[in-house]
Amino acid sequence: MLFSLFCPIALGIFLLTYAHLQARRAEAMFPPRGEFVVVEGVRLHYLRRGKGKTVVLLHGSEGFLQDFTPLFNLLATEYDVIAFDRPGHGYSDAPHKNRITPASQARLIYAALERLGVVGPVLVGHSWSGLLLLHYALEFPKDVSRLVLISPWIYPSLAFPSPLLWIPLIPLVGPWLSMILLMPVKRILMRYHLARAFFPQPIPHDYAVLANALWQRYPRQITTFAQENTLNVKMSHALALRYPEIDLPVTILTGDLDRTVKPTDQAFRLHATLPHSHLIILPGHGHALLFSAPEIIFAHLKEVLQKDVETLLNESREEEKASKTRSDAKARTLVMRYGWNSVAYQILNPEMEHWFSEDGEAVIGFVRRNGVRIVAGAPICEEGQLASIIAKFEKIAQTQGERVCYFGATDRLRKALGENSFHSALPIGAQPVWKLSNWEEVIRKNSSLRSQINRAKNKGVNVDEWDATRAAESASLQRCLTEWLTTHPFPTLHFLTEPVTLNRLEDRRLFVAIRDETPIGFLILTPIPRRNGWLIEQIVRGKDA
Structure with a gap:
C-alpha cells in the first residue's frame, strides 16, 4: 500500500x-x-x-x-x-x-x-x-x-x-x-x-x-x-x-x-x-x-x-470606393437575374454590405445592428439554392458571434429557413397587390379610393412621371422631401425605411403630384425583376398636401 x-x-x-x-x-x-x-x-x-x-x-x-x-x-x-x-x-x-x-x-x-x-x-x-x-x-x-x-x-x-x-x-x-x-x-x-x-x-x-x-x-x-x-x-x-x-x-x-x-x-x-x-x-x-x-x-x-498616415487613409478610401462600385455592379447583375423578393432591389442601396457565394451566383444584402445581421428580404439566388446559401451565410455570422434576422421574409423564404434559434424572420405584413389589367375594377369596387382620386382632381392635382434629370434640377421637389423628413424620423436600416433615393433613380420610376405648378408629393417605384412588377417604395407628401 x-x-x-x-x-x-x-x-x-x-x-x-x-x-x-x-x-x-x-x-x-x-x-x-x-x-x-x-x-x-x-x-x-x-x-x-x-x-x-x-x-x-x-x-x-x-x-x-x-x-x-x-x-x-x-x-x-x-x-x-x-x-x-x-x-x-x-x-x-x-x-x-x-x-x-x-x-x-x-x-x-x-x-x-x-x-x-x-x-x-x-x-x-x-x-x-x-x-x-x-x-x-x-x-x-x-x-x-x-x-x-x-x-x-x-x-x-x-x-x-x-x-x-x-x-x-x-x-x-x-x-x-x-x-x-x-x-x-x-x-x-x-x-x-x-x-x-x-x-x-x-x-x-x-x-x-x-x-x-x-x-x-x-x-x-x-x-x-x-x-x-x-x-x-x-x-x-x-x-x-x-x-x-x-x-x-x-x-x-x-x-x-x-x-x-x-x-x-x-x-x-x-x-x-x-x-x-x-x-x-x-x-x-x-x-x-x-x-x-x-x-x-x-x-x-x-x-x-x-507614406504618412493621411496618404494611406486616402488611398484606402479610394480603394474602398472602387471596391464598393465593383460590388454594387456585381450585385445588380444578380438582382436583375434572380430578384424575386419584393425588396430585392433595395440591397443596392448605399451602406448595405454584400456577401457573395463562392461561385458568385448568389448575393445577400444586409446591415449590422447590435450583433445582428439584418438581411434585406432574402438571398438573391436560384430558388433551389436558397437553403444552402442560407446555411453558409448563417455559419459565417455564427463564427463572428452574430445572429441573423430576415426583414421582409416571405413564405418562400420561410420554407427554406427551417427551424433553429439562430435566426428570426420578420414578414413585411399584408400588402395590397395591384394589377394594371384590373385597375379599373379596383377603382369601381373601392369607394374610398374613388373619393380620394376625385378630391385630388377637384383641387387641381395632376400626376406626371419625371426622369432623374428633371428630379435633380427641381429645388421644390427637394424641399418637399426635406419637409417630410423633418416630421418622419426613420431608423437607418438603409432599406424599406430609408427614404432618400431621389439621387438613385436608376431603374426606379418617379411619379410627382403637382398643384399650382409645385410638387406637393411623390411616389417612387422599385423594380421586382423576376416578377415583372414594382414595389411602392416611398410615398412622400408635403404637410399641406
Missing part, C-alpha cells in the same frame, strides 16, 4: 526536479538578450536597436522575441525597433493579479512604451498578437500610427479547446500537474506544433533548439499558453464586433498554405471587416512568415512606412 502510494509521489518529485534543472540549463544556454522595463509591478523583457520611426514587434502564442530575429535585423538598419517578450512569455513576467488577456497585455505594452518614451509607433504582431494589436488600437487609437498583422489569429475557433489546456488553469496544482502529465510527450508535441507552423518549409535547426530549451521554462509558459487559448475565446467574440471601429491603416500579410490558422477564416474575414485594410497573400508560404519571408515583409513595411 505504502509502496503504491510512494511511487507516484517519487515520480512527481523526480519530474519536478528534472524540469527545474532543465529550466536552469535553458536559461544558461539562452540568457536574456535585452533589457527590462517594469510597469504595474510586471517586469517585461525587450530588445531595442536602430534609429528612426519606432516599430514595435509582438510575437505569437508560445513565442519569444527571437521569433522576429530575421525581420528585426533587417528593420534595425533603418528604424528604431523594439521586440518584446510578451507578458508571460520568454523572460517577461506574467501579470500577478490579472489573467493574461488581450486587454491586460495591451495595457502593459502601452505602459512600457510610454515608459520608454515611444510616441505613435507602428505595431507589428504575429499570429495571436493580431488580437492584441486590434485591442490596442481600440483602447489607445491616438497612440498608434498603423498596424501590421502577420498570419493573424483574431477570430475564435468554433472548436472547443483541447481538455489538456484546462489542466494548467486548475488552482495551485494545475501548472505542475500539467508539467508532469505533458513531460513525457513534450518533445513530440513541440515537433508537431513547429512542423505545422513552418509548413511547407523545414523547421530551422537553431530555432528548434531554442524553442526546445525555452519551452522547458514551466510552469509559467504552459499557463500563459492555456489562458490565451481557452479563456480568451469569449473575449474574442465581443472584440470582433468592434473591429469596424478601427480607423487606422492596417496591413495584413498571410501565407496561402497556413495550416495553423486558416487564412479564409482569419485574414480574409478581417480584411473584409476593417475599413482601411490592405491584404497581401504570399503564395507558397505557411504560418511562419517571419522565417520564410522576412525580406518580403521588410519590403512591404518600408513601402507602408514611407
Whole structure:
C-alpha cells in the first residue's frame, strides 16, 4: 500500500526536479538578450536597436522575441525597433493579479512604451498578437500610427479547446500537474506544433533548439499558453464586433498554405471587416512568415512606412470606393437575374454590405445592428439554392458571434429557413397587390379610393412621371422631401425605411403630384425583376398636401 502510494509521489518529485534543472540549463544556454522595463509591478523583457520611426514587434502564442530575429535585423538598419517578450512569455513576467488577456497585455505594452518614451509607433504582431494589436488600437487609437498583422489569429475557433489546456488553469496544482502529465510527450508535441507552423518549409535547426530549451521554462509558459487559448475565446467574440471601429491603416500579410490558422477564416474575414485594410497573400508560404519571408515583409513595411498616415487613409478610401462600385455592379447583375423578393432591389442601396457565394451566383444584402445581421428580404439566388446559401451565410455570422434576422421574409423564404434559434424572420405584413389589367375594377369596387382620386382632381392635382434629370434640377421637389423628413424620423436600416433615393433613380420610376405648378408629393417605384412588377417604395407628401 505504502509502496503504491510512494511511487507516484517519487515520480512527481523526480519530474519536478528534472524540469527545474532543465529550466536552469535553458536559461544558461539562452540568457536574456535585452533589457527590462517594469510597469504595474510586471517586469517585461525587450530588445531595442536602430534609429528612426519606432516599430514595435509582438510575437505569437508560445513565442519569444527571437521569433522576429530575421525581420528585426533587417528593420534595425533603418528604424528604431523594439521586440518584446510578451507578458508571460520568454523572460517577461506574467501579470500577478490579472489573467493574461488581450486587454491586460495591451495595457502593459502601452505602459512600457510610454515608459520608454515611444510616441505613435507602428505595431507589428504575429499570429495571436493580431488580437492584441486590434485591442490596442481600440483602447489607445491616438497612440498608434498603423498596424501590421502577420498570419493573424483574431477570430475564435468554433472548436472547443483541447481538455489538456484546462489542466494548467486548475488552482495551485494545475501548472505542475500539467508539467508532469505533458513531460513525457513534450518533445513530440513541440515537433508537431513547429512542423505545422513552418509548413511547407523545414523547421530551422537553431530555432528548434531554442524553442526546445525555452519551452522547458514551466510552469509559467504552459499557463500563459492555456489562458490565451481557452479563456480568451469569449473575449474574442465581443472584440470582433468592434473591429469596424478601427480607423487606422492596417496591413495584413498571410501565407496561402497556413495550416495553423486558416487564412479564409482569419485574414480574409478581417480584411473584409476593417475599413482601411490592405491584404497581401504570399503564395507558397505557411504560418511562419517571419522565417520564410522576412525580406518580403521588410519590403512591404518600408513601402507602408514611407507614406504618412493621411496618404494611406486616402488611398484606402479610394480603394474602398472602387471596391464598393465593383460590388454594387456585381450585385445588380444578380438582382436583375434572380430578384424575386419584393425588396430585392433595395440591397443596392448605399451602406448595405454584400456577401457573395463562392461561385458568385448568389448575393445577400444586409446591415449590422447590435450583433445582428439584418438581411434585406432574402438571398438573391436560384430558388433551389436558397437553403444552402442560407446555411453558409448563417455559419459565417455564427463564427463572428452574430445572429441573423430576415426583414421582409416571405413564405418562400420561410420554407427554406427551417427551424433553429439562430435566426428570426420578420414578414413585411399584408400588402395590397395591384394589377394594371384590373385597375379599373379596383377603382369601381373601392369607394374610398374613388373619393380620394376625385378630391385630388377637384383641387387641381395632376400626376406626371419625371426622369432623374428633371428630379435633380427641381429645388421644390427637394424641399418637399426635406419637409417630410423633418416630421418622419426613420431608423437607418438603409432599406424599406430609408427614404432618400431621389439621387438613385436608376431603374426606379418617379411619379410627382403637382398643384399650382409645385410638387406637393411623390411616389417612387422599385423594380421586382423576376416578377415583372414594382414595389411602392416611398410615398412622400408635403404637410399641406
